[in-house]
Amino acid sequence: MAFILNIETATTNCSVSLSNKGETLVLKEDYGNGFSHAEKLHVYIEAVLKEAKIEANQLDAIAVSKGPGSYTGLRIGVSAAKGLCYALNKPLIAVSTLEALAHQVHIEEGLIIPMLDARRMEVYSAIFDANYKSVRAIEAQILDDNSFSNELKVNKVYFIGNGVEKTKTLIKSTNAIFVESKLPSANQMSALSYDKYKTNDMEDVAYFEPFYLKDFVGTKAK
DSSP: OOEEEEEEOSSSOEEEEEEETTEEEEEEEEOOSSOOHHHHHHHHHHHHHHHHTOOGGGOSEEEEEOOSSOHHHHHHHHHHHHHHHHHHTOOEEEEOHHHHHHTTOOOSSSEEEEEEEOSTTEEEEEEEETTOOEEEEEEEEEOOTTTTHHHHHHSOEEEESTTHHHHTTTOOOTTEEEEOSOOOOHHHHHHHHHHHHHTTOOBOTTTOOOOOSSOOOOOOOO
């Protein structure tokens, strides 16, 4: 057995899964437009354990989506994961948010570009091939009508994530395919966290921090 609790809070989707050997057993998530992590995350954690009839001390590891994404969302998820690791004496696994998002697209050829909204015309994005191998590392980039033009010249390119809405207003290539209304989910984390578990790819619980990609800039409340 390899029971892993997967926590995804990088966007408005508060998502928790309980997996065994890479297969999702139970999934709880809130696909709403607002952030509900503070209210629902621990409720979902208790719910997936209860539905799977697993005690918390039976978990083999805790996995968390490491970012990039919402500063507050990532902080809540990582804090919860660390707390569980300390309390249960379990290892911590960190999964790339964009890599997990890319795994929602299943294609035989072409490129997958998962992208998360970073406000204004900026997105966090990465590029993967049809086998989910990294083609370009994660970047914060300002979008314009020439964005991804080199990739679109020779490939079908599948865009996914909450950055799609602004991207489709700029990119008009017939090779661009927009997978809409999709957010990162703990469901796709299950296989990725198990791969890391098998190779003992763990984080230092004391020092691990989310991958924010950019420094936090506070704004005054209106």
